[in-house]
Amino acid sequence: MSRLVIVSNRVADVSKSVQAGGLAVALADALRERGGIWFGWDGTIVADDVAINVTVNQHDEVETATLPLNQRDYDEYYVGFSNNVLWPSFHYRLDLGVIDSKSIEGYRRVNQRFAQSLAALLKPDDLVWVHDYHFIPLAAELRALGVKNRIGFFLHIPFPPPDIFLAVPEQMWLARALFSYDLVGFQTASDTSNFIRYVLERAEGEQPSETELRAFGCTTSVEPFPIGIDVDAFRAMANTPKAEEQIQRIHRRSMASSQIIGVDRLDYSKGLPDRLRAFRRLLELYPENRKAVTLMQISPPTREDVAAYSDIRQELEGLSGAINGEYSDFDWTPVRYIHRAIPRDTLAALFRGSNVGLVTPLRDGMNLVAKEYVAAQDEDNPGVLVLSRFAGAAEDLVEAILVNPYDTDEVALALQRALTMRIEERRERHQALIGRVREHDVTNWRESFLDKLRKSRHPRADETAR
The missing domain is CATH 3.40.50.2000 (Glycogen Phosphorylase B;)
Known part of the structure; x- marks a missing residue:
């Protein structure tokens, strides 16, 4: 069985017993069943001149691999682009967005650094599951490094209609980056439809089937996977x-x-x-x-x-x-x-x-x-x-x-x-x-996504879709 690699902004402490019902325990259970890595930010902020290194810890069949952020990265990637641009915009609150070119640069930079650190940990048959808006371009950065694994992405927040997404800085770059994933999952049929409409209307995309989209020289599977609870x-x-x-x-x-x-x-x-x-x-x-x-x-x-x-x-x-x-x-x-x-x-x-x-x-x-x-x-x-x-x-x-x-x-x-x-x-x-x-409980959500990802490998004209 292929290992599972989960990427999220924060990494759960899998050494502790997590209270039942949460998303963290569902993902941790999947890692324990398959073996694998949970990769992400460790929640700490270090000085800008401190070297950023990966810390790997082993917990039975599960590894956690974490990196700190320096103050500049935290301000630009996390507070800046992720939470002052993407979060309000994807929640239809363009009036609350704070656009700053430095924050966009920080978002790119952190995704590049995380991709470099993650690529060194991957095995050829690992299944990679990336979570949420912090890491939209992560697969594109991994493809640029030659990673050919199956990579899936799940967006936990809404995806806005095309007219709102158009107001997001670098929105075409973000859309292109999503086509470096083999599978892109959304919470609802409405969110899925919003993304499909944007690609067809603004990116000259094609829809070969109900669950496939083609644009930017790549094909990806696109489906709703409503998340649930235990x-x-x-x-x-x-x-x-x-x-x-x-x-x-x-x-x-x-x-x-x-x-x-x-x-x-x-x-x-x-x-x-x-x-x-x-x-x-x-x-x-x-x-x-x-x-x-x-x-x-x-x-x-x-x-x-x-x-x-x-x-x-x-x-x-x-x-x-x-x-x-x-x-x-x-x-x-x-x-x-x-x-x-x-x-x-x-x-x-x-x-x-x-x-x-x-x-x-x-x-x-x-x-x-x-x-x-x-x-x-x-x-x-x-x-x-x-x-x-x-x-x-x-x-x-x-x-x-x-x-x-x-x-x-x-x-x-x-x-x-x-x-x-x-x-x-x-x-x-x-x-x-x-x-x-x-x-639609959490197990159904997890297994249906992973089952679809295992079957979703699309030939790519450009593995560096950036």
Whole structure:
């Protein structure tokens, strides 16, 4: 069996037991089954004059191979092009993009360096799986070094429509680089269609078959692979004596009879201020919910060195304070805002104990919180999922209450509908949703991608498509 080589911006610590349900454990399991390497940044930043060397560690059948970034690389590759250009642009937020020629140079430079370090570790029959927007040009750099392995790429975030992608600096270079992969995977059919449309309309491409694209002298396979969760593992965490104790403790401490929960990284793509405005509108339109419903919003910090993230934190804290100031009473606080990471087993219990899961990103590649909320529910008395139409998960989870997160009144109405839904309808919706979540679980995602990659070797007129 060929070794598997996984490339991602950050490398999981495979020496520790990772809590069940996460993406990291699914990838680590694949590496343990096949043997291989997990390659990426080690999370450290060194001085610009320090030599960059690979550190290799062996953990049974799995190796981790990591590199540090120097301060210049971190500023230009990671903060600059990856998170100030690609992230906002791919989430349809061109207004938040910060274009700087140095950041583009840094993005190229780091991908070249990572390719050089990775190429030295590869064996001829290794299967290489590259993850996410940080490494779009990595295969092109590997091909330039003579690497002929099968290489697949999976984009975890959305791929924007052609008109938005056109505004991304060096967008044609990025599109060309994707044709150095044998397989390019997206979260949804919509994302896949956006990429195909760009190639056909702007790159004079051809589509020999439904899942193949030809452009820049190369052919690649292009398909959606909706990512999922480990359903049984997450359900098990939500259904333990410890979880039940946590649920009862939460209910004892809260005077409210119902709880709405939102769990999102503190990110402008998640629509958090819009969510709080919708909850405030719920209290305005349906006053019977005052003292009866609480919104618990858990938003761990992320990328605090990017200005847009500190802005969203200030706005969210201001809104939650304003709502609590206007509506709270001695024995009831409408918004419980938690700005720190919560252990996954605690989240599972919180999901199970919440009447409504509120997942309303303005744009999201998939959103696994929606699937985790469904998995955690008590089948006899399930909660209701209110889901943004602009989350990738909405393409599959059609039995959720789907909403436009920009429409405050629509979300407020959906919350009222969810809070008052009859148990028969809740059970019917949940039964359909849990079936869909099981069908597209994380194992199905992983194995379907790798199976397709093993079969996707395309002859190349130009192995250095750059």
